[in-house]
Amino acid sequence: MSNVYRFDRRSFLKQAGIAAVAGSLGTATSIQAQENGASRSSGSGYNFDEIYNRIGTDCSKWDGQIERWGEQLKIPMGVADMDFRVAPAITDALKKRIDHEVYGYMAVPDSYRDSIVNWNERRYGTVIERDMLQSSPALLPGLLAALRAFNPPGAKVVMQTPGYNGFFSTIRKGFVIEENPLREVNGVYEMDFDDLDRKLAQDDVHTFILCNPHNPVGNCWDRATLTELGELCARHNVIVLADEIHCDFVNAGQEYVPYANLADDLVMNSVTFKSASKSFNLAAFKDAYMFSHNPEFMSRIRAVGDNATVNSLGMIGSQAALEDGDDWMDALQVYLSDNAAYASAFINEQIPHMSCNRPEGTYLAWLNVEPLIERIGAVETAAAETAARGPDQDEVTPEMIAERYLIETSGVKLNPGSAYWGSGRMRMNLGLARPLLEEALGRIQGAMQQA
Ligand SMILES: Cc1ncc(COP(=O)(O)O)c(C=O)c1O
Numbered sequence: 001m002s003n004v005y006r007f008d009r010r011s012f013l014k015q016a017g018i019a020a021v022a023g024s025l026g027t028a029t030s031i032q033a034q035e036n037g038a039s040r041s042s043g044s045g046y047n048f049d050e051i052y053n054r055i056g057t058d059c060s061k062w063d064g065q066i067e068r069w070g071e072q073l074k075i076p077m078g079v080a081d082m083d084f085r086v087a088p089a090i091t092d093a094l095k096k097r098i099d100h101e102v103y104g105y106m107a108v109p110d111s112y113r114d115s116i117v118n119w120n121e122r123r124y125g126t127v128i129e130r131d132m133l134q135s136s137p138a139l140l141p142g143l144l145a146a147l148r149a150f151n152p153p154g155a156k157v158v159m160q161t162p163g164y165n166g167f168f169s170t171i172r173k174g175f176v177i178e179e180n181p182l183r184e185v186n187g188v189y190e191m192d193f194d195d196l197d198r199k200l201a202q203d204d205v206h207t208f209i210l211c212n213p214h215n216p217v218g219n220c221w222d223r224a225t226l227t228e229l230g231e232l233c234a235r236h237n238v239i240v241l242a243d244e245i246h247c248d249f250v251n252a253g254q255e256y257v258p259y260a261n262l263a264d265d266l267v268m269n270s271v272t273f274k275s276a277s278k279s280f281n282l283a284a285f286k287d288a289y290m291f292s293h294n295p296e297f298m299s300r301i302r303a304v305g306d307n308a309t310v311n312s313l314g315m316i317g318s319q320a321a322l323e324d325g326d327d328w329m330d331a332l333q334v335y336l337s338d339n340a341a342y343a344s345a346f347i348n349e350q351i352p353h354m355s356c357n358r359p360e361g362t363y364l365a366w367l368n369v370e371p372l373i374e375r376i377g378a379v380e381t382a383a384a385e386t387a388a389r390g391p392d393q394d395e396v397t398p399e400m401i402a403e404r405y406l407i408e409t410s411g412v413k414l415n416p417g418s419a420y421w422g423s424g425r426m427r428m429n430l431g432l433a434r435p436l437l438e439e440a441l442g443r444i445q446g447a448m449q450q451a
Contacts, residue, residue: 044331048084051433061429065413074411075432075440080215080364082281082431086317087328090280093320094313106312108135115322116289120274123326124247126258132291134298135310139245139275139288140170143209145305146271146290149297150239151175151206158199158238159209160191162216162366162422167209167243178205179421182217187357187368189217191225193232200236207239213246213256216420216427217366218359220254223262230259230266239297240270245288246362248279248329251337254360260293268294271301276318280325281431287314336363339430339437346441352448356428363431367414370424373398375451376405399426409447412440 054062061079085091113130120126136142147157147170156178157171171177180196182189199205210229213220221229233240242259250256260272275288287310292298343365344358353372356365373379378401385396399416403426407413417425430437 044327044334046328046331048332048335049433049435050085051436052083052085054083069407069413072411073407073413074443075436076413077429077432077440078413078415078427080278080429080431081283082363083433083436084281084332084431086281087321087325089320089324089328090282090317093316097313097316103312106310106315108310108315112315112319115319116274119276119322120258124256124258124261126260128260128291132293132295132298134290134302134305135315136273136288136290137286137306137311138277138283139243139273140166141306142273142288142290142301143167143241143243144170144173145301146241146273147171147173147175147207148304149300154204155207156199156202156205157207157209158196158205160211160214162417162420162425163209164211164215164243165419167211168421171209178202187355189214189219191221191229193228196229197232197236200232200238205236205238207241208233210240210242210259211246212242212244212259213249213359213361215246215362216364216415216417216422216425218357218362218364220250220256220361222255223257226257226259226262227266230262230269234266234269240266242270242272244272244274245278247274248333249336249363250333250361251340251359252334256361260291264293270294271297276321276325277314279329280317280321282314282317282321285314285317286311287318335434336430339363339432339434340365342434343428343430343437343441346445351441351445353451354426354444354448363429365428365430366417366422367426367428368424369399369402369417369426372405372448372451373402373424376401378402378405399424402426405451406444406447409450410440410443412443 057063061076061081065076065078066073110130113133116133117128117130120128151157153174154176156176158178158180159167161179161181168177178199180199181192183192200208230240240259244258247256259270260267271290271292273290277283277285277288340359344356347354347356347367353375354367354369356367359365378398381401382396382398397416397418399418403414403416414426414428417423417427
């Protein structure tokens with residue numbers, strides 16, 4: 001079976017092994033993205049509109065969710081990876097490597113480090129020296145190594161909420177989450193520096209995790225905000241661990257400011273964590289990197305990290321992406337920015353019981369579903385289901401009830417905001433082909449009109 005075909009809803013569902021629902025909803029095509037006027041069918045040479053069937057590959061986003069929710073699940077918009085085929089340069093490089101049929105231990109070649117150095121310099125003006133770099137088997141293991149390097153067991157680690165759930169699980173491997181909630185003012189998230197000041201002042205706080213662009217709320221933090229944050233952390237002797245894995249996803253009119261581009265004294269108090277895996281859809285290759293301009297920080301991390309672990313195919317994929325992936329990434333950024341413009345306009349104008357701010361960065365939209373939660377009595381249902389589960393079980397949240405309701409009525413899966421400590425919110429992954437996005441939004445629209 002070819003993985004590529006023109007989008008036809010019925011044949012898509014059929015090929016996917018999922019029965020089409022009788023009385024299906026029409027697709028939503030009325031709103032076109034306007035922001036940058038980029039045509040999706042011409043120009044870049046990359047056809048991101050192509051529906052690429054991932055079902056049957058054991059992928060978490062599709063197969064994992066179909067296993068969990070059954071055939072009612074039609075379009076998963078949860079797990080943060082994308083449905084697009086990778087940049088051709090990546091496939092070419094991997095094919096070439098696979099022709100050599102030995103996969104023994106490998107050193108990290110200078111050419112790999114150079115690809116990271118050059119990508120960051122070329123695209124963001126960030127100056128990194130080779131010896132500042134350290135590979136890690138995915139970003140979170142690198143972050144955990146840094147937490148271990150800078151914190152005694154049991155220390156508090158400050159992070160902002162709503163926040164990426166992987167931070168929760170990583171911090172809990174020996175440390176305690178200290179929450180610095182973001183403030184939502186008229187639907188826009190901002191940092192609460194008064195609260196942060198109090199949290200950082202505690203004796204058992206040594207590290208702060210920054211997420212820029214921010215998963216899940218989608219902010220690209222500006223230079224003034226980052227500087228204020230950095231000065232506060234420096235004043236309290238708290239090291240900034242900057243997770244910038246979403247940095248290549250910046251929507252039209254927005255800017256990503258690398259932490260390593262701030263003033264020198266702030267940069268010296270930081271470690272940055274990045275990866276080609278999010279940008280180029282290589283998450284299962286398990287290849288990420290970190291760097292710091294502070295050599296002492298890097299040697300402390302190397303002393304506790306799993307530094308010997310490198311994945312040969314992961315490195316080759318990342319290097320090919322960073323050396324030859326500029327055009328693909330440029331085209332993808334336009335496409336995803338248009339997806340975000342389209343989705344936020346459609347949700348706000350045409351879907352009842354939910355709303356959405358257009359994200360500045362990431363390919364994630366953060367939806368306000370408070371009206372839906374109210375409408376379906378999700379608070380009461382969640383409380384009853386939690387009580388029925390018994391005291392040792394995890395709480396059922398209203399957002400989980402909304403998640404289930406959406407799957408049952410529309411076939412679309414969003415992630416419950418409670419997973420990110422975001423009450424009344426859900427996260428929608430926009431890293432998918434536009435025809436499928438239109439289909440998903442049309443389905444949600446139909447379900448919400450009946451709610
Ligand atoms: C902010 C952030 N950091 C880290 C990760 C995970 O990265 P990795 O799979 O390389 O550990 C994700 C994945 O969604 C993420 O959104």
